[in-house]
Amino acid sequence: MKRIAVLTSGGDAQGMNAAIRGVVEQGLHHGMEVYGVTGGFKGLVEGDFRLLTVSECQDKLKRGGTFLYSARFPEFSQETYQLQAIEQMKDHEIEALIVIGGDGSFTGALKLTEHGFPAVGIPGTIDNDIPGTEYTIGFDTAVNVALDEIDKITDTAASHNRTFVVEVMGRHAGDIATWAGVAAGADAIIIPEVPFKMEDVAKRVQTGRKFGKDHSLIILAEGVMSVDSFVEVYRAISHDTSVRGVTLAHVQRGGNPSARDRVFATLMGARAVDLLIEGQSGVYLGVNGEQLKTYDIVETLKEKSHQVRRDLYQLNLDLTNKKSQ
Numbered sequence: 463m464k465r466i467a468v469l470t471s472g473g474d475a476q477g478m479n480a481a482i483r484g485v486v487e488q489g490l491h492h493g494m495e496v497y498g499v500t501g502g503f504k505g506l507v508e509g510d511f512r513l514l515t516v517s518e519c520q521d522k523l524k525r526g527g528t529f530l531y532s533a534r535f536p537e538f539s540q541e542t543y544q545l546q547a548i549e550q551m552k553d554h555e556i557e558a559l560i561v562i563g564g565d566g567s568f569t570g571a572l573k574l575t576e577h578g579f580p581a582v583g584i585p586g587t588i589d590n591d592i593p594g595t596e597y598t599i600g601f602d603t604a605v606n607v608a609l610d611e612i613d614k615i616t617d618t619a620a621s622h623n624r625t626f627v628v629e630v631m632g633r634h635a636g637d638i639a640t641w642a643g644v645a646a647g648a649d650a651i652i653i654p655e656v657p658f659k660m661e662d663v664a665k666r667v668q669t670g671r672k673f674g675k676d677h678s679l680i681i682l683a684e685g686v687m688s689v690d691s692f693v694e695v696y697r698a699i700s701h702d703t704s705v706r707g708v709t710l711a712h713v714q715r716g717g718n719p720s721a722r723d724r725v726f727a728t729l730m731g732a733r734a735v736d737l738l739i740e741g742q743s744g745v746y747l748g749v750n751g752e753q754l755k756t757y758d759i760v761e762t763l764k765e766k767s768h769q770v771r772r773d774l775y776q777l778n779l780d781l782t783n784k785k786s787q
């Protein structure tokens with residue numbers, strides 16, 4: 463294999479650049495040329511390729527975002543676009559593709575595999591919501607960014623003895639909410655995976671106050687409901703007029719990637735190149751027990767669903783349900 467390509471797709475995630483760097487330098491280590499595709503599957507269809515260099519990777523490694531740009535291109539589910547993308551790669555003598563993104567992007571990679579073109583995936587999404595793997599690139603940084611913001615909010619919350627509801631990202635998954643909530647000592651964590659009763663949330667907040675807390679914190683995953691709707695119902699049920707709502711939104715997708723995100727991104731970037739050399743295709747990388755693991759796209763996406771860490775969620779429930787002084 464002499465020439466491969468790499469693209470980033472779906473929502474960006476901190477550490478995608480480190481993964482690209484891993485691909486490029488491992489490719490060079492094996493004597494290959496690595497081409498970058500601009501703007502995900504759209505760029506692939508349009509043949510928007512350029513040879514990637516060590517110097518640009520070195521520069522971007524420490525930055526959030528993706529220097530290859532990302533795009534949502536739903537048209538790629540149509541076969542004509544998939545075949546066009548393969549034609550473009552063949553015209554440029556590109557023999558295989560690495561796709562950095564979420565499970566939607568992996569489905570795009572799988573389509574290429576089904577048409578006989580080798581492609582493998584690297585999990586990049588702050589939501590941590592890919593089946594099989596315990597970790598996705600960007601999740602660690604996103605949690606830490608969220609935690610930084612939450613810590614600032616609780617400074618002012620304490621000064622005014624207020625309750626804050628902080629909405630964090632996670633369209634279908636409560637991972638950011640659960641990790642940031644446990645780390646920040648939240649009174650309640652509300653996630654899409656577990657139903658909740660507002661009366662129970664209000665009781666936990668009251669218990670915290672009874673035990674001496676000078677402010678209260680509720681972490682809400684965006685997939686449950688909007689922070690405004692939550693605050694409205696919470697206020698009506700709890701009669702807590704101090705409550706304020708904050709949405710952290712895209713700030714969680716920014717900032718320099720953490721060491722953990724850079725290290726696993728680099729490991730997976732390099733391993734993805736090795737997988738292609740070994741002749742693997744239709745698979746993606748992940749992390750299990752701190753070790754890299756390879757997952758079959760078809761089997762894993764069909765048979766497994768992503769699981770939030772229930773033990774952490776339960777820990778928060780236990781810690782906020784105090785029985786004795």
Ligand code: ADP
Nearest residue numbers: 472503534535536538539563564565566567570
């Ligand atoms: P993520 O990869 O983070 O899950 P999306 O679901 O938005 O994000 O998918 C990213 C891109 O992957 C889409 O814009 C599209 O180009 C491609 N893609 C998603 N689903 C499919 C599909 N079923 N077939 C082919 N390509 C797909």
Ligand code: F6P
Nearest residue numbers: 473587588589631632633684715
């Ligand atoms: O996929 C990550 C994510 O950050 C989700 O948590 C969020 O719902 C979504 O992307 C927002 O994406 P965008 O605003 O880019 O469409």
